[in-house]
Amino acid sequence: MHLEPDLAALRPLGPFFVLRTAGEPPGRLPALTRVYDAAAPDVQPDFLTSRVRGVATALGTREARVAASVAHLGLAARLWSVALGCAALHGRVPDLDARLLRWDPDGSAPDDLWLSAFRPLPGDAATVARTVLHGHLEPLAAALRARHRLAPGLLRGNAASALAGAAGQLERWARAHGRTDAAARARSLTAELLSHPLLEGAGTLTGTAFRRRSCCLYYRVPGAGVCGDCCFPRPPRSSPRATSG
Template identity: 35%
Template structure:
């Protein structure tokens, strides 16, 4: 069956996703003052540099490429979380297209996202979820690498890591979804840009599995910070 769009259902389910945490929250309705098009992050180097500089000031002192990595990881969390929440809980693709999505400048932390009139696609496969996330993130990753030297393995490792974090947030609240989360996690982290960047470590139960990345987000380069729990440096 071909996927079909559903706006009314999207307007009902999107506010529910915020219950899983701030990264799942997507504003809907009239676009608020000051909101900027998502596409600007890829098309306007000054806008992207401004985001990096804001994170650098918040984390100071820190190398600029570390700030860029942390900034991109925050964006990936904001993209994957609502996509994963909608698919796991409702079996749909939250169709956040680059042209429909806005972001709001914020001094630090999670960048607020807004979609005036969201749509969900019914009968959506996990591959469609991956492609929607990739479509949003890949142009930003390309623009970021044009600004400063940073490995694509770092950027896409960050992305895969936030997939795992989003899955964990949902299953912590909805443990009955653990098996579906396992299947979705493998589908998203073993595909495309994420392929080969990490592995799932078995636990006592499906919900206890954790993602072990084969790269590093660089945040440990800030003085006094230890490598993250899923960092390749810990496994070594």
């Protein structure tokens, strides 16, 4: 069974749901396992640090931990979108093993991802959690924390926020296109995933609206405000330590 048709069907949902499968990725892009395995900042080449620097430049911020949080949020959103989209629309997910998934650390947002092999998996919440949370977001958080002062609560909030954002986009699309079955599956999967021990307590989901308990620090980007699901109603004036989750 091949997943290419199902993955191609996600394209109308938006760029965060796209997973490249055709042709070879340009250059010698790393598999994500190489990115996560670089647990120490002095390991070369350090693809993760390169990504954070690129995000900092794009945002116009000198605060590396702000860029690191935004980079984490962006990659988490991509991974959740692909997995949740396939699970809700097709009842199965691609195996997103970090050894099979190639990533462009120098690309623009949303992150470019290529899947080098197709292995269909069940589309239940346990499989999605094992694929995304344990397969990617745990080692990604560990690698980022080895380099930057990012609190566990902030990273947990990012993961939950990215999931809720992907679910909201998916449910809106599904309802607009008469796929009430997919909308219901997306809502059910999201609620179950948010109760996972790695995400539990990160925020509150009311219908399709999510309110996180931590801040991703985006408000510290010059000219930025708070995100729509932020725990703060307006940009805080308190010390950075109080905003790290």
